[in-house]
Amino acid sequence: MNYSSLLTDQSLAWVLDTSVAINLCASTFGLQILSAFANPVVMARIAAEELKQGTTGRTFLEQLLEAELITISELTDAEYDVFGELSLTVDDGEAATIAIAKCRSFFPFIDDQKGRSKTSSAIAGLEPGWSLDLFRHPAVISTLGKPAEEDAVFLALKEGRMRIPSSRVDEVIDIIGRDRAALCISIPNYKARFMNNDYAGE
Numbered sequence: 001m002n003y004s005s006l007l008t009d010q011s012l013a014w015v016l017d018t019s020v021a022i023n024l025c026a027s028t029f030g031l032q033i034l035s036a037f038a039n040p041v042v043m044a045r046i047a048a049e050e051l052k053q054g055t056t057g058r059t060f061l062e063q064l065l066e067a068e069l070i071t072i073s074e075l076t077d078a079e080y081d082v083f084g085e086l087s088l089t090v091d092d093g094e095a096a097t098i099a100i101a102k103c104r105s106f107f108p109f110i111d112d113q114k115g116r117s118k119t120s121s122a123i124a125g126l127e128p129g130w131s132l133d134l135f136r137h138p139a140v141i142s143t144l145g146k147p148a149e150e151d152a153v154f155l156a157l158k159e160g161r162m163r164i165p166s167s168r169v170d171e172v173i174d175i176i177g178r179d180r181a182a183l184c185i186s187i188p189n190y191k192a193r194f195m196n197n198d199y200a201g202e
Helices: 002-007 018-025 029-033 043-052 055-066 075-086 092-104 113-120 133-137 138-144 148-158 166-176 190-194
Strands: 014-016 041-044 071-073 107-109
Touching: 002 014, 014 018, 014 092, 018 029, 018 055, 018 092, 018 133, 018 148, 018 190, 029 055, 029 133, 029 138, 041 043, 041 092, 043 055, 043 071, 071 190, 075 092, 092 107, 092 113, 107 133, 133 138, 138 148, 148 166
Parallel strands: 014 041, 014 107, 041 071
Antiparallel strands: none
């Protein structure tokens, strides 16, 4: 099954890393975004506990649970074995997310580059989804409509410091506008794009 199919297969369960949940929360449209999908969505309890460290994250998680949009899951013994190996090189939330994805054949969403690399190593070259894939999914764009679907991306970038692939930077700038993009320091090559005169008038 290719990457596009993984993102559109409504029967496939998803597992979200902490940073992805943070981006959904920061967007202020997280509940509407996850409501647009039929896929079961899981977070490892370890990742959920990381999200709960902030008051806003705690409230967001409570809202997701109340709306039954997400399930918090403990690691199995087999998953703890995978987690133990991975946690030596990536943070605990990412390690737990990858472990669940590997052992249960769930599709992971991870933005951190090291976590993405470790996922591909652990799961036969699988490319995880990005937060941006959720925000720009046709179902979400249709659900939110303009300007909300654009605002969601902007807020995730500015407030959540969402990481995006370098190959999609121009697309994102087109979506939110250059002025708002200049406020988002998590955009790849931010200094070159927004603080270098060579890009003036781009």
